[in-house]
Amino acid sequence: xxxxxxxxxxxxxxxEALQILKDREGEAKLLSGGYSLIPLIKxxxxxxxxxxxxxxxxxxxxxxxxxDFLVIGAKVTHRQIHESAATAGYPLLRDVSAVIGDPxxxxxxTIGGSIAHADPASDWPAVLLATGATIICTSQxxxxxxxxxxxxxxxxxxxxxxxxxxxxIRLPRRPRLAGGAYEKLxxxxxxxxxxxxxxxxxxxxxxxxxxxxIGLTGVAETPFAATDAEAVxxxxxxxDALFRQAGAAAAAQCRPGGDVRGPVEYKRAMAAExxxxxxxxxxxxxxxxx
Numbered sequence: 001x002x003x004x005x006x007x008x009x010x011x012x013x014x015x016e017a018l019q020i021l022k023d024r025e026g027e028a029k030l031l032s033g034g035y036s037l038i039p040l041i042k043x044x045x046x047x048x049x050x051x052x053x054x055x056x057x058x059x060x061x062x063x064x065x066x067x068d069f070l071v072i073g074a075k076v077t078h079r080q081i082h083e084s085a086a087t088a089g090y091p092l093l094r095d096v097s098a099v100i101g102d103p104x105x106x107x108x109x110t111i112g113g114s115i116a117h118a119d120p121a122s123d124w125p126a127v128l129l130a131t132g133a134t135i136i137c138t139s140q141x142x143x144x145x146x147x148x149x150x151x152x153x154x155x156x157x158x159x160x161x162x163x164x165x166x167x168x169i170r171l172p173r174r175p176r177l178a179g180g181a182y183e184k185l186x187x188x189x190x191x192x193x194x195x196x197x198x199x200x201x202x203x204x205x206x207x208x209x210x211x212x213x214i215g216l217t218g219v220a221e222t223p224f225a226a227t228d229a230e231a232v233x234x235x236x237x238x239x240d241a242l243f244r245q246a247g248a249a250a251a252a253q254c255r256p257g258g259d260v261r262g263p264v265e266y267k268r269a270m271a272a273e274x275x276x277x278x279x280x281x282x283x284x285x286x287x288x289x290x
Contacts, residue, residue: 010053014060014165018140020052021163028052030165032075032113060112060167063087069134069170074112079103081111090171091285092131092180092198096123099182102190112166115151118158118222121192125152125223127182128169129215130198136168137161145170152222177210178202179285183274187261193218194261195270197250199278201233203286209233214246214278218261219254219271226250229275243279247272 011017021028029048060075063086082097100123114124128148135146137160151159184196195218204210212233214226229250236242256267
């Protein structure tokens with residue numbers, strides 16, 4: 001299909017991009033890697049009046065670790081996350097960046113573009129929900145910090161305002177005795193998730209689960225945090241029996257629809273199984289850090 005007509009601009013810096021968004025409020029779409037937006041434009045599922053290409057905007061493609069956060073710029077590609085020395089202590093991030101799309105998507109697609117697109121079956125949102133990440137959006141008024149659990153509102157809908165640019169993702173720095181893992185079920189390599197689960201656990205000195213975060217994707221109208229499953233885990237000693245209880249709680253919170261990837265009950269069952277597997281690996285990684 002031939003895309004509809006649109007204007008195209010390529011601002012030289014973030015300030016210019018923000019001015020364009022203010023001047024053309026509600027008419028513009030931002031282009032980063034393009035692997036989420038371009039297919040929608042080709043199919044006329046998205047028809048922006050103005051396409052704002054962020055290719056020349058500097059300062060959004062770094063990964064740094066501070067005392068409190070791992071900070072990832074919005075233009076960082078999936079491949080950069082996978083290969084960066086800064087993510088070596090975050091195997092959860094490398095789990096995810098290894099299974100997104102195909103090599104071409106991983107080379108060009110960006111974490112910011114993926115998050116802003118908010119596909120209900122995309123990978124990064126589950127991770128941000130599980131880790132308790134914060135998403136930074138910038139406008140001419142300054143920065144706005146949005147907790148990940150308040151960011152994904154509905155299918156392809158986020159808390160980003162029309163005059164804002166998603167500029168940064170801040171994940172809490174990994175403490176000792178903490179581990180995370182991502183388990184994804186897909187029909188074939190490179191496909192969107194039938195169901196995927198990101199799990200993060202922090203153990204206390206007594207070996208019990210001090211806190212846990214679980215994010216699911218592919219089984220609702222938007223990625224979501226499995227808060228009932230998190231409550232099952234808190235304060236308890238890790239075991240397969242406990243993980244199965246948490247998996248059942250996560251499955252009960254799912255809102256899947258039947259489609260070519262499987263019927264509703266199959267997806268619920270796989271949500272429980274992927275939760276179990278992710279928790280097993282997360283606890284193993286936490287114990288390895290003891």
